[in-house]
Amino acid sequence: xxxxxxxxxxxxxxxxxxxxxxxxxxxxxxxxxxxxxxxxxxxxxxxxxxxxxxxxxxxxxxxxxxxxxxxxxxxxxxxxxxxxxxxxxxxxxxxxxxxxxxxxxxxxxxxxxxxxxxxxxxxxxxxxxxxxxxxxxxxxxxxxxxxxxxxxxxxxxxxxxxxxxxxxxxxxxxxxxxxxxxxxxxxxxxxxxxxxxxxxxxxxxxxxxxxxxxxxxxxxxxxxxxxxxxxxxxxxxxxxxxxxxxxxxxxxxxxxxxxxxxxxxxxxxxxxxxxxxxxxxxxxxxxxxxxxxxxxxxxxxxxxxxxxxxxxxxxxxxxxxxxxxxxxxxxxxxxxxxxxxxxxxxxxxxxxxxxxxxxxxxxxxxxxx
Numbered sequence: 001x002x003x004x005x006x007x008x009x010x011x012x013x014x015x016x017x018x019x020x021x022x023x024x025x026x027x028x029x030x031x032x033x034x035x036x037x038x039x040x041x042x043x044x045x046x047x048x049x050x051x052x053x054x055x056x057x058x059x060x061x062x063x064x065x066x067x068x069x070x071x072x073x074x075x076x077x078x079x080x081x082x083x084x085x086x087x088x089x090x091x092x093x094x095x096x097x098x099x100x101x102x103x104x105x106x107x108x109x110x111x112x113x114x115x116x117x118x119x120x121x122x123x124x125x126x127x128x129x130x131x132x133x134x135x136x137x138x139x140x141x142x143x144x145x146x147x148x149x150x151x152x153x154x155x156x157x158x159x160x161x162x163x164x165x166x167x168x169x170x171x172x173x174x175x176x177x178x179x180x181x182x183x184x185x186x187x188x189x190x191x192x193x194x195x196x197x198x199x200x201x202x203x204x205x206x207x208x209x210x211x212x213x214x215x216x217x218x219x220x221x222x223x224x225x226x227x228x229x230x231x232x233x234x235x236x237x238x239x240x241x242x243x244x245x246x247x248x249x250x251x252x253x254x255x256x257x258x259x260x261x262x263x264x265x266x267x268x269x270x271x272x273x274x275x276x277x278x279x280x281x282x283x284x285x286x287x288x289x290x291x292x293x294x295x296x297x298x299x300x301x302x303x304x305x306x307x308x309x310x311x312x313x314x315x316x317x318x319x320x321x322x323x324x325x326x327x328x329x330x331x332x333x334x335x336x337x338x339x340x341x342x343x344x345x346x347x348x349x350x351x352x353x354x355x356x357x358x359x360x361x362x363x364x365x366x367x368x369x
Contacts, residue, residue: 014247024251027121027157027309027328032247043120049243050117052166052302059262062112111256117241117306120248121157121328128155128311128326135324135333154314157328159249159307161221161257163264164238166303167214171276171296174207177286201288208283212276217268221305223258225312225325227267232334233327236308240329244307254307261303272298 014023016034025043026033033040123131132155178201187196216238220230259267273296280294309328313335314321324335 014250022250023247025120025248026124028124028126030120030122043248044242044245046243047117047241050241050304050306052304055165055261055265055301055303058113058303059265062261113257113261113305115161115244115305115307117304118159118244118248119236119238119241119306119308119329121252121309123309123311123326123328123331125155125157125311127331128157128328131311131326131331131333132313132324135335136337156312157252158310158312159252159254160225160310161255162306162308163219163221163257163259163261163268164216164304164306165214165219165265165268165272165301166216167272167298167301169210169212169214169272169276169296169298171210171212171280171294172207173210173280173284173292173294174205175281175284175292176203176205176290177284178203178288178290180287203290204286206284208280210276210280210283212279214272214275216304217271219259219264219267219271221257221259221264222255224255225310229323229325229334233310233325233330233332236327236329238306241306249307252309257305261305265301265303269298 014032015021016023016037016039018039019034019037021034021036023032023034023039023041025031026040029040031040031042181200181202182197183200185196185198186193188194189196218230218234218236218238220227273294276296277292277294281289281292284292311326311328313324315324322336324333326333
């Protein structure tokens with residue numbers, strides 16, 4: 001199977017057919033548009049090239065693939081013809097001579113597997129700024145100074161590389177399900193016999209089979225984002241994937257994958273195994289469980305390489321860096337914020353002052369229990 005895509009051109013710098021200016025994808029209008037004259041054209045919603053690929057073949061073939069050495073390359077501006085040096089893996093290129101925005105698709109040639117699908121940005125920068133401002137002002141336990149934070153200047157719309165993995169799984173499980181029941185016993189407490197309910201557990205051995213198909217287990221392939229952070233802004237509506245089109249990336253930042261397809265599969269494998277164990281545990285049932293053992297076999301394993309939109313922001317507060325992420329399709333938010341220990345201490349002090357007040361009133365006879 002041929003994984004290096006032949007339909008990608010080396011450079012994309014689309015010109016407006018109306019005025020000749022640079023076209024770029026607009027998240028606000030969901031179209032490819034011209035900021036100068038207002039020309040717009042619909043994006044291509046075709047998805048016929050988004051097909052599953054054999055994981056086994058890709059892993060085997062990628063081991064023998066040797067890309068060109070990384071470094072600098074001469075970039076030809078498709079708008080004014082200027083030539084200048086850029087990093088070979090630099091996807092977004094702005095021409096310093098004419099100001100045009102370009103996409104260097106040759107950066108993907110240094111990776112064995114090319115992207116076949118993309119979800120364009122649905123959340124515009126204006127919407128992302130409003131989401132950030134609303135989020136940064138939420139919560140009483142955070143410093144009041146956060147409300148004046150101008151971190152929106154560091155908000156970046158970036159196309160992030162991802163892998164998706166499919167697999168058919170067959171699992172056998174066995175374990176013991178515990179069912180609670182209660183027995184009434186006479187016990188001596190402070191010299192007096194009293195009735196007490198004692199909880200007992202009745203154990204029952206069970207076993208069974210589980211058949212499950214995993215569709216599009218999503219694994220981030222970025223060098224700077226961790227899977228646990230991505231999980232908090234999922235899901236993406238992957239049914240809205242369209243064929244990879246470099247024009248959708250013009251004017252946006254982007255990254256080529258840093259996590260190889262086999263490394264991503266190891267992460268996906270753990271995600272699948274955790275979900276399989278949870279599903280087997282649900283089948284085992286009971287009020288409590290012990291000695292759950294699961295053996296699984298995966299077959300028909302496939303993958304896709306896609307790029308997805310994220311708004312990313314890092315801001316500094318008291319010399320510490322905090323991160324903030326927005327799903328560029330759905331607007332779902334995840335972020336870190338510092339705590340105000342002054343406010344927390346004040347609330348704790350207020351609580352203990354209330355307890356002391358109740359105690360004092362009781363001791364003074366004002367309140368009688």
